[in-house]
Amino acid sequence: MSKVIIHIGTHKTATTTIQERFWSFAPEISDRGIVYPLLNHIPGHHGLTALWSPVGDEFELPQGAKATFEQICTDYADSDFTVVLSSEEFSRAGPRGGVNYKELRQHLEAFDEVQVVCVLRQQWSFMQSVYLELSKSISPPRPPVLLTPALNHGVFAGLWADYTMLLDRLEDAFGPENVTLMEFDACRKSEGGVMGSMLRFLGLNPEDEDLKPMMSGASNVSPPALASWAGNIVSEPKAAPAWLLRRAEHYLQQEYGLKAKHCLFTRVEFDRLKEHFDPLNAELVRRRKPYQPDFEFSPASREALSLFREDIGVTFWLHFCRNLAQEILSLEGVDFARK
Known part of the structure; x- marks a missing residue:
């Protein structure tokens, strides 16, 4: 039975670390039935989102996004492998960067099962981390400016702050039974941290000697x-x-x-x-x-x-x-x- 698991981020939830570890250990996890496609020289699969929003030249895929989806289906849809696709760009909000999840699901319809996993963090912490990431390349909006769109529209800097809005779209496209949410802080406090949580979700054992090196270090760390x-x-x-x-x-x-x-x-x-956001997050849990x-x-x-x-x-x-x-x-x- 073939399966695809789409890890959609969100941003600043150890996505870079996860992608770099899966990239480096693709042969080891392949021996355990997990395929992490090496699509280009970038560990994350950001180029796949080019069907819905512009991506940087460094993320573009040699065959293009559509042909790459087709190739993934050709290679693995008739196998017993679980294919993991990972990019935080899958979690962007519209109108400029939002992925059409129904179209994404259609591109992978050859697989027997398609699941989505999404890691979420407290909104204040998420917004702070995004501010720090923006600061690496631009002069970001001052903190009070970030609050207004997040509170009024559930979106800031093109990202979802109201996670119930993101869940609406995921459940509509993939079905609620095929969506898994994880809380970033809970994952970080669990054995093996976020990386360990992701491995366990995929049915892998973080204590496996061949996989233990996947647990070391963190990437893309921001200043205070x-x-x-x-x-x-x-x-x-x-x-x-x-x-x-x-x-x-x-x-x-x-x-x-x-x-x-x-x-x-x-x-x-x-x-x-x-x-x-506390009441909205409580509604998320209830759902x-x-x-x-x-x-x-x-x-x-x-x-x-x-x-x-x-x-x-x-x-x-x-x-x-x-x-x-x-x-x-x-x-x-x-x-x-x-x-």
Whole structure:
């Protein structure tokens, strides 16, 4: 019996780590009945989404997306293999980047079974992580600007914040019995973390000696949230360079300690997100109970967080900006101490 499992992300839920591990260990998992297609030089299968939205040149597939779907069906639809396709781009929201899930299902209809697995994280944490990812290449919207579309429309930066809206589309295309949701924090706390959770979902044993190396390390790790924010404030409208983020992190550590737990949002903003999304997440759990009795989604809590955006005070900014000014003036040959 042939099967396809589409891992659709979401973004910033260890997707890069998962894709890199499956890419590296494709031969080992193939021996166990799992195929992770090596479509090009990119570990993730982002090029498959080109049928619905533009992808970067580096993600384009040699045969094109449609022909690649056809080839996957030809190679595996009559086999007993389980094919895993993974790209967080499958979880983008419309109108510009949304995948047509019914069309996606049709491209894989030659398989006996098509399932979807999706990892979700608390909205405040998800939005914070996306902000940090955007910061690597652009000057992102300031945090308060992210809140308005998320609260009013359930979407921010082209991504779903209201997960019930995403679930509507998945269930409509694949059937509720073929959708599996996982909570990011629960996966991260489980044995083997998110990678271990994904292996167990696929029926693989993380303790398998050949697969144990898949469990090591993490990819695409972002800097502390408020270091990125401070660097962006100074650098906007351009993206903050890595050296500036390191400098901001240094002075934040000096001012607030090494163990401070950052939150990009203010306490008021955090509470607005919690008040809005906790009931929606509870509805998500209720809807999944007939199909996933053990699925839970914990209410948002700021108990473990110690440093919020409104806590960043004058002393930090004086030290941070004075250091930058001193460096700039020294490059220009000015004696800053006499200024």
